[in-house]
Amino acid sequence: MRRLSGVIAIGLWCASAAAAAPEWLVNGHLIDGRNRAEAPLVDVRLEGARIAEIRPAVANAVGLDLRGAFLLPGFIDAHTHIEDPAAARRALQAGVTTARVLGDAYLKALATRDLIRHGYVDGPELLASGGHIRPRLGEPFILSFPQFGPYLETPLTGAENVRAVAEAVIARGADVLKVGASERAGLAATDPRRQELSFAEIRAVVEVATQAGLYVAAHAHDRKGANAAVRAGVRSIEHGTYLDDETLALMRQKGTFFVPTLAIMSPLGDPRGDSADAIALQLRTRAMMRPLREAVKKAHALGIPIAVGTDGDYGEGESARVRPAHEIEELVAVGFTPTEAISAATYQSARVLGIEARTGSVAVGLEADFVVVERDPRHDTSTLYEPILVLSNGRVVLNRLY
Ligand SMILES: [Zn+2]
8 A cells, every 4th residue: 555645644644643654563473475384483674665674583672562473474365356445445454465356347446456556545455357358248347348338238259359358458457357268156047167268269368468468367167168278378277166187287387376266165155045046056066165175186286376365355245254264274174284375375376466576475675564363373274364463565554462
């Protein structure tokens, strides 16, 4: 977050003097996000928004005293649907200092991203896709891009047509492009085992993105759709439920990331209620969890980089339920060490987003994005659900230390 300017800023700074950047965070056990097993006791010096120095803890050091609590990089949620300022604030309070938004309605995420960037709203740094490029673009997308009116009635197909949509999304300021390589799981009427865009269509999006210095994330449950997306050169497979051995081997070879969104696919993410659609989706979850867990286990064994995405919107409804801590617990349940799972939610997520040179781990020169938790998460991951201190770019955004 950047500093506010003008009259609003004066009011807020007066109201929240505690939010000013501390110079030192002292006496904290450091989990650096880079999968280091040790958690040494350290003091960390900040210079504005950056980490300036990390030293072994010194007795009686002056600063914000963490009293032996555990200091982690801020969480990076690599797959969200955060749309508005309220959701952004909620994510930040949960320790999410950076998030990627893969699909939103009416380009609200792009506007929210810009409000945060300019300091009008508190929230994680957002990178947003400005929609979801797929055969059925949907009315909210077309209301934002009325030039694609024909696709209200007709599916978007053909590499040239798909390319035109990708170019329009980039022109509106997207940071990443999202393509649909398979149908969705979260609607009773769609079949996640069915491929959506073809290899040639996805390849067209990858080419346009690459020319603009961007990359592509592929929504893919289906085996064939995921394979087409990996061959076409997407940077990440999102969900990946039915990934087969051939595609996993190809991902390993090409360095494709895997963002499995286990928690939202678990019964935890099920729609409540007993409507016919809710029940259909609850049953589907039961069928999908096992292949998804198997795919993640295999990917982990192959050394494919795996990152944490909640697929949540941090809103007020059911999709708000999942947090990075849930996904970390799911990864531990399939065989990750807690330290590896924390790395998936920090450093590996930063790598998927391409921002690991400035955040996602705790090292000198990086952004001062931190989460502090009470207990040792290497032994008790449940402590990750309730951060006691959150800093974003050196600014305290949540403080429950004392
Ligand atoms: Zn999603």
